[in-house]
Amino acid sequence: MVETTSSVTKAESTPKTKHFKSRKRQKKIGKIITYILLIAISIILISPLLWMVFTSLKPMNEIVKYPPTFFPESIEWSNYTTTVNAFPFFHYMKNTLFITFFVVLGNVVSNSFIAYGFAKISFPGKNVLFSLVLATMMVPGFVTMIPQYILFTKLGWVGTYLPLIVPSFFGSAFNIFLMRQFYMSINNELIEAAQIDGANHIYIWSHLMIPLTKPALITIGIQSFNGAWNDFLGPLLYIHDEDMYTLQIGLQTFQNQSTTQWNYLMAGATLVMIPTVLLFFFAQKYFIEGMDLTGGSKG
Amino acid sequence: MVKRNKKWLSLGITASMALLLAACGNGGSTNKDNADGGSGDKVELEFWSFWGSGMRRDAVEDIIKDFNKSQDHIEVKYVYQPWGDIWTKSLASIAAGDPPDVIVQDINSVQQRADAKQATNLQEYLDKEDEDISSRFYPQLWDTVMYEDDAYALPFNTDTQVLFYNKDMFEEVGLDPENPPATWDELEEAAHKLDVKKGNNFERIGFYPLWNLGADVWALNADHGTSWFDKDGNVKINTPEKVEALDWVLKQQDYYGRDTINNHEAEFGSGVADPFISGLVGIRAQNINYYTNLLENAPDGFNYGVAPLPEKEEGSGHWSWGGGFVLEAPYGAEHPEESYEFMKYMTSPEVQEKFGLNSFDIMANEEANENLKEHPDLDDKGHMIYDMAHKNLEQTVITPIPLEAPDYTELVNGQLDEAMLGNKSAKEALDAAQKSVEDLVEQHK
């Protein structure tokens, strides 16, 4: 099987034994196998994306050709300029970023807060309430879509970003459940000790739990960024003014009843992906940093 | 670390409160209210369509500019909504009682929307006219907007199914490029002449009826223009003509082999690679607006022609099938009279001609198409297309969704697939579909 730990360096500094040399060789082989696996899986996972990027660089008359080419025969950089000029790309990006910022903020804060209540404090009716959390996940979205739309119309929120942003400050069932699971694996003694020291729950949550659940918070942050960044149905329904449109709506301009402009669509999809890729690349480092803190930061 | 957390948190909460307040302030006042209160009597109309970029968008914005200039009572604001989803959105806004003023809708479901009170009855405005507005349009298009003797929409554009064929290829195999196949037998014969076979594999397929066209169209063509439902709403799925049509389609599939057909279909199903432009097929039965594709993507000098769908046998009729879009004022729109004014403008011969010229769409207005087939700004191919479209529309049937069986499609398609897969004979499949759809009609009664 595959190497599962990250403790390679530490193990190497243990005293030498006869056993050790063969273990070291084993490790090396294990590492090579791991790399081969990583590279193989990477190729599988990335080739569809390469296909997308290559398509985005082809002129349309090459795209309609059969058999399809993998590498573009001639590179058409102008696809990208056409794409960002077909609709106000950077303006829509700003709109999307605005919505996404608040959705991420709302999700990270509210779910962490709410889930702490469910995981670490006991109060009457908790189980009923938690069942309700689970139940809200199970209702198919588009049955409640129209009633919800009517509700937001009554509130006067249609045509603004409020229907997209505000609900995220009241927790989402999936993320409450997820955070709860993370909290459940944290030892209760920690909280009890803090309480004996006179700390209240707000203090425990903000000073003890937030640092301890950093990987989980980052995960929720990334996932909700991804979700809000790529959300299509929400902005579609609630935004009536083209000036307030988001990137995902903009991308649809390349599709109409008779034709799809694949090269522009793919160029657009590639551009839209970039911010999330960068965010992930930098955010995932915190996973490792979390581990660096005095050998597995958990007590 | 901890301190920073706290700061970040309070910052976020303040920011979001500020946003909430700011956005709530805007929430109450929509554009419409501003327009009403602001500049005297001027009415602002919101017009939704799915023309997002390129030719159609430029064309429609140009026309709206003209309209806004032509009078000082109505100001139209154009809003693009994504294709397909535009109707989900409009439905939500109608249900919430706050719809746009005019919207481009599917021609096949006007009656359904009229029945469900999603569209505004336009009859009172039409009755006030001196001119007979209905005479602007092809009669079968006008039929689709009528519900219980009242009109609920104005047709905007349309389309029809025709044959596209590669003239050079015809020449190459000794077929007359000016004399495309006129009956199913001739079509089959021409197809087999155009086939190129290498070993067991077809390198070129002359013609296969189900690429870009459904078996329903061939059935309709065979059955003298009667679709799955006749004019009175009776289910007509397993008529002898339709069984024969499906048998004929099956015969074509057997000839090339199901694997070959499947592979090709899968290859081109996503619409990326184009087998007609790539020279993999010689004849293609398809929506006439495929012309725009050819215009944009075919190499220079690509020599093709168009012809009506062949008739099953001489005298049975070159029946074809079409669709299109209409302009509709959603139910609950605030200014129906002004909406109607704008819709009337959009369907006038001059505006229709202009839209067609700039978008290459086939228009719903007869006069516009007649002008376009000789329009000096179009080239020979353009004239050919409009000429063909205009002629073909005389034998083109529009098939509005029947009110008693709005979602019958999956039931029929499922059975057609069973036949194509060889699990059922044509007769068995159509009999089963007939029964299922009759059941569905029963459920809705």
Next chain:
Amino acid sequence: MATTSTSKQNKKKRWTKKQKKDAWWGLLFVSPFIIGFLIFMLGPMLFSFIGSFTNYNLTSRMEFIGLANFKRMFTQDELFWKSLYNTAYYVILNVPLTAVGSVLLAVLLNQRMRGISIFRTIFYLPAILSGVAVYVLWMQLLSPTSGLINTVLSWFNIQGPAWLFDPVWTKPALILMKLWSVGGAMLLYLATLQNVPKQLYESAEIDGASSFKRFYHITLPMITPIIFYDVITSTIGAFQIFQEAYVMTDSGKGGPANSLLFYNLHMWNKAFVAFDMGYAMAMSMILFIIVLVLTFVNLKLAPRWVHYS
């Protein structure tokens, strides 16, 4: 429903002062959810519950018709059963495959190696891409003759199937596509693995435990809370599969021989094609009950295999 050890003790004992105070704290913490639920969720949920007993058509009609929708669903609507079958097929394969796949990938990525952050990013990339682009990409990849997948299969002398055009292979094709974007779930496991104390591995290593043993006895139990979460939520998600089938089957026509007519797709057609929203709401009730029962079973089984610290 969700049982925790502390809440059971509460019922037996009398309320101490601290517990009373705690109760207020608990309510404070969960209050955003309660408020959000009351404002945004309760109304629409009740509305669709009531709607399921009516002939609601969204715009002009809403009359009480008793259980007629349910009767029609079970006795007259052949596509209801078809869609239920398709969905169950998808859930049964998709849920375990993505769970196993994402755990394995996460474990593989949870190492300190040169370039690991690049690999992590690459593994997550597919989960970032969304919308029509994904489906178009996959329709190309799955092309029987020129598609990447069958081309690769042909190197090993395997004749690939016609995927999206053969009713037998449409659902596996979709499952394959979903497996590609397993990165989302992988991320959860990756985050969880950060909580596994390193000392546990070190002591196991000194004891000479094999990689597999370490995985089975240390890693696996530690991530069971998240596996539990993943299984429940991805079951719920899989039952609601919709967009993939909607785009890949040409505006929701159901695919070859209706093999991709999933439950939600059928429901969508009823609601937005036939404007039979009452019926769609009734269908959603049935789906709700199915998922509820499965979740309940999951929760009951949980104490046997989920380890909280």
